[in-house]
Amino acid sequence: MPAFCAAADWGTTNFRLWLLEGTGQVLAERESDEGLRACIPDRFEKVLERHLADLGAARDLPVVIAGMAGARSGWCEAPYLETPAVLTELARQAVRVGIQGRDVRILPGVCQDHAEKPDVIRGEETQVLGALQQGQDGGVFCLPGTHSKWVEVKDGRLTAFTTFMTGELFDVLSRHSILSESAGAAEADLQGSPTFLTALREVAEGEAGLMERLFSVRAASLLHGQSTEEGRARLSGLLIGAEIAAALKRYRTDGPVKLIAAGSLAETYRAALSAAEVEVLLLNGKTLAREGLHAAARRIWGDRTT
Amino acid sequence: MPAFCAAADWGTTNFRLWLLEGTGQVLAERESDEGLRACIPDRFEKVLERHLADLGAARDLPVVIAGMAGARSGWCEAPYLETPAVLTELARQAVRVGIQGRDVRILPGVCQDHAEKPDVIRGEETQVLGALQQGQDGGVFCLPGTHSKWVEVKDGRLTAFTTFMTGELFDVLSRHSILSESAGAAEADLQGSPTFLTALREVAEGEAGLMERLFSVRAASLLHGQSTEEGRARLSGLLIGAEIAAALKRYRTDGPVKLIAAGSLAETYRAALSAAEVEVLLLNGKTLAREGLHAAARRIWGDRTT
Numbered sequence: 001m002p003a004f005c006a007a008a009d010w011g012t013t014n015f016r017l018w019l020l021e022g023t024g025q026v027l028a029e030r031e032s033d034e035g036l037r038a039c040i041p042d043r044f045e046k047v048l049e050r051h052l053a054d055l056g057a058a059r060d061l062p063v064v065i066a067g068m069a070g071a072r073s074g075w076c077e078a079p080y081l082e083t084p085a086v087l088t089e090l091a092r093q094a095v096r097v098g099i100q101g102r103d104v105r106i107l108p109g110v111c112q113d114h115a116e117k118p119d120v121i122r123g124e125e126t127q128v129l130g131a132l133q134q135g136q137d138g139g140v141f142c143l144p145g146t147h148s149k150w151v152e153v154k155d156g157r158l159t160a161f162t163t164f165m166t167g168e169l170f171d172v173l174s175r176h177s178i179l180s181e182s183a184g185a186a187e188a189d190l191q192g193s194p195t196f197l198t199a200l201r202e203v204a205e206g207e208a209g210l211m212e213r214l215f216s217v218r219a220a221s222l223l224h225g226q227s228t229e230e231g232r233a234r235l236s237g238l239l240i241g242a243e244i245a246a247a248l249k250r251y252r253t254d255g256p257v258k259l260i261a262a263g264s265l266a267e268t269y270r271a272a273l274s275a276a277e278v279e280v281l282l283l284n285g286k287t288l289a290r291e292g293l294h295a296a297a298r299r300i301w302g303d304r305t306t
Numbered sequence: 307m308p309a310f311c312a313a314a315d316w317g318t319t320n321f322r323l324w325l326l327e328g329t330g331q332v333l334a335e336r337e338s339d340e341g342l343r344a345c346i347p348d349r350f351e352k353v354l355e356r357h358l359a360d361l362g363a364a365r366d367l368p369v370v371i372a373g374m375a376g377a378r379s380g381w382c383e384a385p386y387l388e389t390p391a392v393l394t395e396l397a398r399q400a401v402r403v404g405i406q407g408r409d410v411r412i413l414p415g416v417c418q419d420h421a422e423k424p425d426v427i428r429g430e431e432t433q434v435l436g437a438l439q440q441g442q443d444g445g446v447f448c449l450p451g452t453h454s455k456w457v458e459v460k461d462g463r464l465t466a467f468t469t470f471m472t473g474e475l476f477d478v479l480s481r482h483s484i485l486s487e488s489a490g491a492a493e494a495d496l497q498g499s500p501t502f503l504t505a506l507r508e509v510a511e512g513e514a515g516l517m518e519r520l521f522s523v524r525a526a527s528l529l530h531g532q533s534t535e536e537g538r539a540r541l542s543g544l545l546i547g548a549e550i551a552a553a554l555k556r557y558r559t560d561g562p563v564k565l566i567a568a569g570s571l572a573e574t575y576r577a578a579l580s581a582a583e584v585e586v587l588l589l590n591g592k593t594l595a596r597e598g599l600h601a602a603a604r605r606i607w608g609d610r611t612t
Contacts, residue, residue, distance in 0.1 A: 072528070080529075111525070111528075111529055112525075113529055115530075116508055116522075117508075117518070117519060117522055118522050118525040118526050118528075118529045118530060119521060119522060119525045120524075120525050120528055120529065147484075147521065162518045163521035163525075164517050164518060164520075164521070165483065165484075165485075165517075165520050165521055166517075168483050168484065169479075169483075169520075172478045172479065172482045172483050173475075173478065175482075176478045176481075176482045177471065177474050177475075177478050178453075178471075178474065179471075202422055202423075209552075210516070210517065211470055211471075211472075211516065211548050211549055211552050212423070212468045212469075212470060212552050212553070212556065213423060214470075214471050214475075215425060215453065215469035215470070215471055216422075216423055216424050216425060218426075219417070219418075219424040219425045219426050219469070220424050222378070222417075222424075222426055223386075223417055223419055223424045223426065224421075224424065242517050243517055246515075246517045246518050247518070250518065
């Protein structure tokens with residue numbers, strides 16, 4: 001079976017590429033750390049072509065891309081759709097990259113163009129599109145990470161979303177603030193531990209507790225001999241707890257929260273959401289990205305397998 | 307009139323020294339950046355003696371010190387008083403430094419030894435003691451800064467307090483996070499500007515808005531062409547607004563909030579508190595520290611002027 005298209009999820013720090021059949025079946029795949037940060041403007045095409053060649057892709061195989069490659073600082077800007085955004089429109093609004101010999105399209109991100117709470121998303125919307133392809137009918141999605149995204153979907157529309165800087169806050173506070181002495185580099189990872197769960201509960205009554213509790217990470221080490229491992233678990237619990245409390249207040253749902261995550265991050269958020277007595281449906285983000293890209297490719301180039 | 311004592315406010319980044327008469331009148335004073343960070347353990351005595359010599363202090367003049375010099379990582383640890391702490395007890399619990407030829411006492415800080423919200427304070431409690439000496443009868447004190455402190459005083463007792471990492475959050479986020487592109491170094495200072503006040507209002511309904519709004523500092527620059535100056539004002543407004551909302555929720559007062567601050571920080575917090583429709587009484591922290599130290603010295607060494 002010949003390849004129908006190539007699909008790339010091109011984020012800030014990662015690059016993933018698949019050769020797909022028309023059915024979405026994977027023929028071959030590659031992954032590297034050549035994300036946006038590693039690509040100066042004129043390197044995108046070279047990186048893509050090298051990986052395509054390594055996978056044995058035809059010279060005219062079309063490529064669909066989602067993620068930060070479409071940012072202003074990326075390869076070729078793909079302007080945002082605005083909320084409420086019909087997710088199948090991502091394909092129609094894709095931008096064709098001005099290069100010779102290959103049809104490369106970059107999917108737009110989505111923006112929330114409010115004066116008060118402006119926000120942007122690039123890449124995660126394609127994972128949500130993938131979830132809809134899998135038969136998810138909407139609901140509330142949580143995509144945790146450096147910049148966690150909470151996304152609300154109704155009737156195929158991305159109606160609202162919020163970015164939480166949870167992972168980055170953990171990083172800058174544990175490395176660059178006074179909390180580095182109490183929650184800096186540690187040997188063990190106690191996320192999901194009793195200390196983590198206690199911190200979660202402390203901020204669960206609403207987010208009111210985060211600002212007035214951050215410094216307790218240091219005070220507990222001074223007063224109670226809290227270890228660095230516990231300090232990290234406490235800081236993580238306070239930040240993730242504040243994120244979840246704020247998100248659940250904003251995005252109410254009767255069904256489960258659809259958690260798009262993998263590895264230890266998935267386990268940490270599953271524990272945190274369960275502690276908040278929220279049902280969780282765990283979905284695989286890598287698979288969803290691929291399926292979202294495939295769905296977009298089918299819209300752009302039709303079903304060339306039939 | 308000979309000096310009654312010397313008094314030092316010895317913090318993390320600053321050192322202030324006064325020669326005082328028994329009445330509290332200032333005979334001479336010095337200020338330097340030889341705070342805790344600049345002093346390796348065996349330098350404290352040398353720094354102090356050099357400044358005392360420069361001021362012409364007698365070789366046996368007693369010295370009272372408040373602040374981080376009494377921390378575990380400082381000159382000589384002065385264990386914390388616990389809340390509720392009678393502020394006049396600071397003098398009685400002062401620790402005498404084990405050096406030859408001079409009576410040097412370091413005042414303790416205060417800790418809040420709760421399992422859930424442990425907290426520590428060192429230096430600010432002496433400013434609050436100074437305010438009580440000035441005739442303030444208690445109430446709620448706000449001492450903004452890298453680590454803002456809100457302190458509640460009832461009947462001469464420091465009953466509760468909270469540290470907010472507001473200034474440090476601004477610093478690490480504007481320098482080390484993705485927000486550095488939108489709120490990094492700028493030429494003008496727009497604190498107190500309409501952007502600042504709008505951000506304050508956005509988080510004023512409770513602190514719920516901070517976590518979900520931080521990323522808007524970046525999104526507003528991407529979507530609305532917000533300048534770096536406005537980005538800084540927005541970030542500052544969100545952080546200070548969240549601090550004030552949480553603090554006012556915890557520390558209710560019928561009277562004014564007693565703001566111990568100076569310069570642009572005083573103006574920024576005065577604007578923020580006024581926006582929250584809170585009456586403000588501005589007090590001078592440097593004067594209060596000196597008066598708190600003088601009051602403690604009188605308790606330790608009696609009234610040697612009579």
